Amino acid sequence: MPREPKDCDSSLLCNVDIAIIGGGLVGASLGAALAPLVQRKGLRVAIIEAFPVLDSNQELWQPSFDARSSAIAAGSAAHFEKLGVWPQMAEQASPISLIHVSERGRLGVTRLRAAELGVEAMGYVVPNEWMGRVLHRHLATLPLEWFCPAKVESIQAVKGGHLLRLSTGQTLQAGLTVLADGGRSGMKEALGIASDTESYDQVALITNVTVSRPHRGTAYERFAAEGPIALLPLQGQGMGLVWTHSQGAEQRRMELSDQDFLAELQHAFGERAGAFLKVGTRHAYPLSLVTARETVRPGLAVLGNAAHALHPVAGQGFNLALRGVMDLVEAIENGMANGQAPGSAATLTDFDARRESDRRNVIRFSDGLIRLFDIDQPLISHIRAAGLIGLNLADPLRRSLARRAMGVER
Numbered sequence: 513m514p515r516e517p518k519d520c521d522s523s524l525l526c527n528v529d530i531a532i533i534g535g536g537l538v539g540a541s542l543g544a545a546l547a548p549l550v551q552r553k554g555l556r557v558a559i560i561e562a563f564p565v566l567d568s569n570q571e572l573w574q575p576s577f578d579a580r581s582s583a584i585a586a587g588s589a590a591h592f593e594k595l596g597v598w599p600q601m602a603e604q605a606s607p608i609s610l611i612h613v614s615e616r617g618r619l620g621v622t623r624l625r626a627a628e629l630g631v632e633a634m635g636y637v638v639p640n641e642w643m644g645r646v647l648h649r650h651l652a653t654l655p656l657e658w659f660c661p662a663k664v665e666s667i668q669a670v671k672g673g674h675l676l677r678l679s680t681g682q683t684l685q686a687g688l689t690v691l692a693d694g695g696r697s698g699m700k701e702a703l704g705i706a707s708d709t710e711s712y713d714q715v716a717l718i719t720n721v722t723v724s725r726p727h728r729g730t731a732y733e734r735f736a737a738e739g740p741i742a743l744l745p746l747q748g749q750g751m752g753l754v755w756t757h758s759q760g761a762e763q764r765r766m767e768l769s770d771q772d773f774l775a776e777l778q779h780a781f782g783e784r785a786g787a788f789l790k791v792g793t794r795h796a797y798p799l800s801l802v803t804a805r806e807t808v809r810p811g812l813a814v815l816g817n818a819a820h821a822l823h824p825v826a827g828q829g830f831n832l833a834l835r836g837v838m839d840l841v842e843a844i845e846n847g848m849a850n851g852q853a854p855g856s857a858a859t860l861t862d863f864d865a866r867r868e869s870d871r872r873n874v875i876r877f878s879d880g881l882i883r884l885f886d887i888d889q890p891l892i893s894h895i896r897a898a899g900l901i902g903l904n905l906a907d908p909l910r911r912s913l914a915r916r917a918m919g920v921e922r
Contacts, residue, residue: 524682528558528657530844530854531676531686533664534693535561537582537640538816538833540647542692544595545841547654553848558684560676561660562697565648580718580795581752582643583608583731583744583827585635588834597650604642606745607633609729612784615736626729633729635827637744637752659684667702673811673855688811688855690840695802695818705814706805714739714799715762716824717755720746721777722790727751734781741781742824751785753777754824762796799823801879807871808864811855813840820871822878832874839866 530546532539539559549555584592584605592598611624611634626634663679667689676684691699700707721743732743739756746752755777757765765773774788781788802821807814816833840863847859 526558526682526684527556528684528686529555530557530688530690531674531684532557532559532690532692533676533697533699534691534816534818535559535563535565535648535658535660536692536694536816537644537647537830538694538837539690539692540644540651541592541595541834542690542815542837542840543651543656544597544647544654545837546844547656549841549845549848550655555854556657558657558659558686559651560662560664560678560684561658562663564661565658580641581637581639581720581744581746582830583635584638584643585828585831586631586633588831589636591834591838594838595650597646600646600649601638601643602636604747605636605638606747607729608635608637608731608745609633611731611733613733613735614784615734635731637731637746639746664697664699667699669703669809669811686811686855687853688813688844688860691812691814691818692816693818694816695804695821700804700814700818703809703812708801708803708805710801711759712799712801712823713759714823715757715759716797716799717753717757717762717765717794718797719753719794720792721751721753721774721788723749723751724786724789725749727785730785732781732785734784736780738780741777742827743781743785744827753791755780756799759798766794766796801875803875807867808860810857810860813860813863815840820875822875828874828878832871835870836867839863842866 532542535543539561543557543559546555546557550557584601589598589602589605592601607626609626609632613622613624624634626632659678659680659682662682664676665679666677668675670685673685673687674689676686676689678684691697693699695707726749727743727745729745731745732741734741734743738758738761740754741756742752742754744752744754755762755765765776768776770791773791773794777791778788800821801823802817804814804819807819815836817829819836820829820832822829822832843859843863843866844854847854847856847862850858852859
């Protein structure tokens with residue numbers, strides 16, 4: 513089990529160097545990345561999580577057909593390797609050896625191959641449940657403190673950091689507070705951090721499907737008039753489906769029988785992946801581009817979906833967040849080497865400078881891609897098709913795009 517807070521009961525004020533609000537994939541990754549600094553520098557790091565976490569002694573994980581999955585870029589896999597968790601994650605990871613990009617009704621196709629880059633895989637698809645379980649089991653071995661289940665009921669800026677009052681009655685004074693809660697807790701709003709939100713007027717219908725033939729590690733991105741369709745390779749002949757719909761149009765497909773849903777998916781996607789044989793439970797999520805206007809303040813950093821929520825079209829959201837985790841830890845380490853506290857303005861300015869270019873480029877790429885393929889004009893459609901054909905023929909451009917998809921070029 514995660515370690516209980518030391519020297520802190522409901523009547524005490526606890527002082528910690530870093531408080532991470534949110535123990536999900538981003539917060540757990542940050543906890544794992546900070547562990548070496550905890551051990552070398554004696555930092556006191558607390559994770560505050562609203563929901564109970566897994567007991568590491570629970571029975572072995574049983575894969576659920578309906579589990580949601582994430583595309584982990586090769587660069588992100590390298591980060592997890594550095595954190596010491598990739599060998600366990602890899603047990604349920606499906607490699608992406610080919611990315612196939614096409615547009616329905618057009619001849620243009622782009623193929624990005626791992627073999628052309630001399631790598632085993634351009635990325636991996638990992639069930640979120642498994643990724644979380646591996647991270648939490650790893651965290652249970654580290655000298656971190658958990659306040660769980662607990663919610664932050666109020667947050668107040670004070671000299672040297674922030675004061676966090678928890679639902680357990682405990683109070684933390686943190687030199688650095690990290691919002692890694694996905695933006696769901698209301699902490700940003702409580703601190704007066706505004707976000708720019710632009711709805712795509714789209715909904716992602718997400719589920720898992722089984723196909724009739726081996727996918728051979730192929731990830732598909734197919735652009736259709738009503739929105740892109742992504743298929744991600746899972747173990748066996750399973751694939752994760754992300755099917756974008758105009759807002760409201762998804763409801764009818766949510767209510768279809770499995771057989772009728774698969775028939776409509778087959779018609780929309782075609783035969784490239786084979787026949788669709790089985791579908792799991794369907795989930796629908798509205799899509800918006802959300803960017804926080806501030807990602808750092810003295811004593812405060814904002815990570816993951818709390819900082820930026822992207823369209824899933826390019827599968828870059830979690831990979832962008834994980835690079836943010838690693839850059840924050842590097843900024844903290846460099847700051848401490850220069851006598852700066854983890855929450856100092858200088859440390860967080862360094863972190864923000866590291867992130868600014870990557871964040872801007874990924875948001876622009878993801879947003880631009882969805883808007884380009886959303887234009888329904890014959891001339892633009894022909895230009896897109898020619899661009900896909902040209903990209904498939906131009907090795908340098910295709911390789912640059914592949915390296916960006918792998919998370920090794922920013």
